[in-house]
Amino acid sequence: xxxxxxDQAQARARxxxxxxxxxxxxxxxxxxxxxxxxxAHIQAYHQDLLGQLKTDFDIDLSDxxxxxxxxxxxVSFLGAWALAASVFFLFQQYxxxxxxAVQVLLLVVSSLVTLGLTWALHLRDxxxxxxxxxxxxxxxxxxxxxxxxxxxFNIIPSPNAFLVFALYGAxxxxxxxxxxxxxxxxxxxxxxIGGWLATWGGSxxxxxxxxxxxxxxxxxxxxxxPNVVSQYAYPGFTSIYRQLSLVVFFLVLLILSxxxxxxxxxxxxxxxxxxxxxxxxxxxxxxxxxxxKRSWPQVMATGNVFFALxxxxxxxxxxxxxxxxxxxxxxxxxxxxxxxxVFSRLRRMAQPEVQV
Amino acid sequence: xxxxxxSLLSVVLLTNAFILGSALYNRWSAPVQVLTLTERExxxxxxxxxxxxxxxxLVINWQTAINDxxxxxxxxxxxxxxxxxxxxxxQPRDCEEKSAHRSSVEGWVALEYNGPAYQHHLRALEKKLExxxxxxxxxxxxxxxxxxxxxxxxxxxxxxxxxxxxxxYAVAVAPDPKTLKAQFTDTDAEYWFMPAExxxxxxxxxxxxxxxxxxxxxxxxxxxxxxxxPERQSAPAYGKEAPPSYAVQxxxxxxxxxxxxxxxxxxxxxxxxx
Numbered sequence: 001x002x003x004x005x006x007d008q009a010q011a012r013a014r015x016x017x018x019x020x021x022x023x024x025x026x027x028x029x030x031x032x033x034x035x036x037x038x039x040a041h042i043q044a045y046h047q048d049l050l051g052q053l054k055t056d057f058d059i060d061l062s063d064x065x066x067x068x069x070x071x072x073x074x075v076s077f078l079g080a081w082a083l084a085a086s087v088f089f090l091f092q093q094y095x096x097x098x099x100x101a102v103q104v105l106l107l108v109v110s111s112l113v114t115l116g117l118t119w120a121l122h123l124r125d126x127x128x129x130x131x132x133x134x135x136x137x138x139x140x141x142x143x144x145x146x147x148x149x150x151x152x153f154n155i156i157p158s159p160n161a162f163l164v165f166a167l168y169g170a171x172x173x174x175x176x177x178x179x180x181x182x183x184x185x186x187x188x189x190x191x192x193i194g195g196w197l198a199t200w201g202g203s204x205x206x207x208x209x210x211x212x213x214x215x216x217x218x219x220x221x222x223x224x225x226p227n228v229v230s231q232y233a234y235p236g237f238t239s240i241y242r243q244l245s246l247v248v249f250f251l252v253l254l255i256l257s258x259x260x261x262x263x264x265x266x267x268x269x270x271x272x273x274x275x276x277x278x279x280x281x282x283x284x285x286x287x288x289x290x291x292x293k294r295s296w297p298q299v300m301a302t303g304n305v306f307f308a309l310x311x312x313x314x315x316x317x318x319x320x321x322x323x324x325x326x327x328x329x330x331x332x333x334x335x336x337x338x339x340x341x342v343f344s345r346l347r348r349m350a351q352p353e354v355q356v
Numbered sequence: 357x358x359x360x361x362x363s364l365l366s367v368v369l370l371t372n373a374f375i376l377g378s379a380l381y382n383r384w385s386a387p388v389q390v391l392t393l394t395e396r397e398x399x400x401x402x403x404x405x406x407x408x409x410x411x412x413x414l415v416i417n418w419q420t421a422i423n424d425x426x427x428x429x430x431x432x433x434x435x436x437x438x439x440x441x442x443x444x445x446x447q448p449r450d451c452e453e454k455s456a457h458r459s460s461v462e463g464w465v466a467l468e469y470n471g472p473a474y475q476h477h478l479r480a481l482e483k484k485l486e487x488x489x490x491x492x493x494x495x496x497x498x499x500x501x502x503x504x505x506x507x508x509x510x511x512x513x514x515x516x517x518x519x520x521x522x523x524x525y526a527v528a529v530a531p532d533p534k535t536l537k538a539q540f541t542d543t544d545a546e547y548w549f550m551p552a553e554x555x556x557x558x559x560x561x562x563x564x565x566x567x568x569x570x571x572x573x574x575x576x577x578x579x580x581x582x583x584x585x586p587e588r589q590s591a592p593a594y595g596k597e598a599p600p601s602y603a604v605q606x607x608x609x610x611x612x613x614x615x616x617x618x619x620x621x622x623x624x625x626x627x628x629x630x
Contacts, residue, residue, distance in 0.1 A: 107372075164367060
């Protein structure tokens with residue numbers, strides 16, 4: 001099953017429903033009157049098409065089915081985390097009581113068996129929910145496999161573990177089109193690159209958190225990745241790449257705009273903080289512009305959120321101690337109103353011309 | 357077979373092969389070092405927050421070679437020369453407004469077991485007590501309220517160090533184990549070489565470093581040995597120290613990865629107190 005085709009099939013079904021609803025209204029207003037034979041012909045064609053799409057792609061043909069699908073997605077997401085946690089605690093509870101050979105065997109076998117189970121479900125499960133749920137459990141088992149083997153042999157922790165987590169997570173995400181696993185794989189990759197860059201710079205790898213700048217280049221790289229390698233066949237992956245990397249990028253700027261001591265730059269802390277504040281404003285405004293220009297709504301929304309965060313952080317710095325609280329919140333409210341005016345003007349500009 | 361499945365299987369198998377191969381290489385030939393420590397140095401953690409965890413790891417108890425002022429809060433600091441400081445690629449902190457670029461580095465630390473550093477600590481405590489005693493006798497009239505409290509404090513510390521305090525002392529650091537090992541060829545004391553996270557102290561100092569932690573801070577205890585460790589119900593009360601009840605044989609492999617080879621009940625020869 002190709003998910004991009006499933007999305008197209010779902011869009012076609014929505015288009016047919018909208019067409020039928022609009023046709024009824026047009027007929028009621030006397031704008032159009034289709035001959036009975038032609039109407040029956042269209043209806044039969046649509047019924048055949050919808051039946052075929054449902055068989056091939058398991059799409060939702062009604063609003064209630066669509067709502068139930070959304071509910072299934074939520075349940076599958078929560079169930080996946082709960083089952084992963086259950087596997088984790090199951091290992092914690094019993095694994096330590098086994099002999100070393102059995103421990104090693106159990107860890108390796110659990111990774112292989114959960115992978116096999118995931119694949120078997122992937123081949124049989126038409127909806128994809130169960131296979132995706134199994135994929136998260138397979139990932140958890142693999143992480144436990146690596147971490148517990150490390151503890152068993154008292155191995156020195158290294159950032160390389162995050163590289164294999166990222167690789168395994170990304171392979172599972174692409175094979176089964178699981179967006180959640182792509183996000184987990186990206187976070188693992190951030191941890192690996194951050195740790196590796198810290199080691200390369202002479203620091204201990206776990207000190208990467210004290211140097212947020214290590215994450216700037218990986219974030220920009222992953223933001224641009226879908227432009228280099230098309231994610232057309234993987235619905236939702238492009239927005240995960242762009243949004244998650246933007247969140248990491250802006251969090252780094254936000255931290256450094258308040259904690260200049262963590263920077264690699266050799267300027268005084270106040271200058272570094274000022275530099276990152278300006279960069280934060282410029283970058284979030286730039287991201288809003290990019291999102292509008294390229295029609296990337298999620299990118300625009302992320303830019304909006306961080307622009308507001310940078311603005312309110314600055315307001316807090318400037319005025320919290322200085323202004324009475326009612327005036328402080330009034331200023332924030334007025335700023336929100338101003339932003340609303342700007343956005344409604346932009347929205348008007350973005351609307352297509354309608355002749356009245 | 358599907359190429360995705362093949363790639364996933366390869367990641368699982370190659371990762372396991374790498375980890376197990378590395379562990380096997382570490383333990384393949386005879387251990388490069390075998391140490392016999394006691395409950396004083398390898399104990400159950402005081403706080404077992406993982407109530408549902410069946411895994412047992414013995415925590416390595418250690419401190420740095422004590423300074424003569426006996427400041428307990430400085431028991432992770434180690435004196436180094438400026439040359440050693442630079443060899444570790446550390447950067448002094450808080451010299452100007454900016455802090456150092458490298459906040460901590462990975463290095464190696466030599467843990468001396470039951471050697472001169474431990475003896476020095478005992479002697480320093482004894483000397484401190486003698487000084488306090490002499491001071492009390494000489495200035496009996498000016499005796500402050502603080503002195504009896506100080507005496508009790510140091511007496512308890514001395515008692516603890518004699519009976520159940522760890523005898524593992526970090527005495528030297530180096531960027532790699534070979535350099536570190538070379539420093540201890542002509543000595544009778546036992547040394548355990550462990551990777552550690554090291555950082556510079558604040559106040560722009562280059563004569564001392566801070567040993568943040570050992571990178572392997574606990575040793576996995578195989579299930580077959582669980583029963584040989586008496587379960588600790590709670591942390592012993594201060595001043596009511598108990599002598600160690602077991603001895604642990606630790607082996608160190610070719611990759612300096614340690615493991616527990618055996619746990620035995622304490623014998624006077626191994627667990628004798630000072």
